[in-house]
């Protein structure tokens with residue numbers, strides 16, 4: 001962090017401390033605090049290059065369920081707080097068709113437009129300059145997800161991403177008139193500004209009970225993400241996702257509450273009696289360890305959509321494959337439950353569907369109750385379902401334009417390019433990667449070395465980061481199919497022995 005950045009962070013932490021934001025474990029909170037920072041008693045701002053970058057570390061050993069941060073309502077940036085300005089509120093009232101997220105996005109841009117006079121100026125200086133959510137992906141970056149048209153009934157990654165890009169554009173078009181009426185500066189009314197502001201709302205909002213769009217929570221939005229513990233996520237839970245972070249805590253806290261709330265994935269939420277957003281340690285943390293927050297249950301594609309990152313090991317990931325129409329119709333399971341889990345095993349519903357599909361039509365009704373209960377119907381039936389599944393995964397892997405090894409090599413090249421110290425080195429690396437060479441937005445003229453040495457042009461760097469995410473996503477997808485083939489082969493071996 002440069003000197004300027006460092007002093008901005010310090011000014012921000014002083015400002016939030018003045019507003020009563022506190023990481024004090026005791027309810028007395030701010031009174032025990034130095035006025036220089038709201039952190040230091042439970043948490044410290046830190047850098048975690050492999051898990052989210054800037055984040056919060058435990059300042060001491062933290063017990064599971066302990067309160068680690070309290071952010072008073074006054075510090076939250078919400079539509080309600082911005083629209084205390086009656087003129088702005090009157091403008092918004094004239095546009096009742098806009099969604100709460102569109103309104104919060106407009107409110108954020110209105111605050112940015114106020115510059116230093118905004119109540120949240122110091123908070124706004126802490127926000128990232130750009131995001132890697134799917135809405136920011138170019139057509140070529142989307143194409144690199146590769147998984148396309150695998151089913152007529154469940155949408156594929158490329159199609160979902162294209163819809164997200166077109167939705168963010170139409171959201172902006174719908175909100176432009178409101179921004180003009182509110183007198184928001186012209187440069188903040190552009191699609192580019194909208195992408196930034198809606199990215200901020202998507203990646204940083206926390207759930208509040210009075211507004212579906214959620215709130216922007218200074219310091220609380222420094223927590224990086226951990227998926228719910230394995231034992232908390234059932235293999236077939238129908239995950240609800242939203243752009244706001246899901247958390248389920250309300251009411252008073254005491255030691256008896258702690259285990260109960262833990263089992264509800266509770267690590268933070270708005271508390272009426274505290275008039276504040278409160279955060280709790282979801283497990284025991286060693287001093288220095290990163291304190292993580294569970295934003296909700298998301299597949300990797302959903303994490304990319306809402307937060308612009310994905311996990312190598314995501315217990316909630318789902319790989320959808322192309323299923324023949326007669327497979328879909330052989331059971332009444334909803335289509336979105338027919339997937340392969342991240343460990344390579346078919347989901348409960350897919351397994352049950354394959355058992356029914358491998359049963360002759362005239363016998364399906366008789367065995368339906370057993371299949372729907374997850375029971376094996378016969379050895380032959382099981383073997384034919386597993387053989388079909390392995391063959392389909394194999395077929396899908398062959399259809400995809402690159403292999404697991406090829407994707408690993410592209411990710412490696414991108415990592416090296418991001419660290420290049422000269423343009424020539426960068427071009428050398430690129431010469432071996434056909435796909436990247438073809439799809440990257442390369443500058444027309446060779447970039448020159450600046451005062452601080454060679455730096456990749458910003459546009460190219462951001463595009464490389466998004467390509468890396470796309471390649472990583474498809475790599476994880478392929479690994480799931482590979483694991484599924486092994487799982488099927490092992491099952492067939494066991495059944496046949």
Ligand SMILES: C[S@@+](CC[C@H](N)C(=O)[O-])C[C@H]1O[C@@H](n2cnc3c(N)ncnc32)[C@H](O)[C@@H]1O
Pocket residue numbers: 050051052053054055128203204221222223224225226306307308309310
């Ligand atoms: C609420 S912010 C967390 C703080 C953020 N790192 C910062 O510097 O402000 C959420 C963003 O952090 C990053 N992030 C959070 N958890 C992550 C994780 N487990 N792995 C990678 N990136 C993560 C993503 O960019 C995400 O959009």
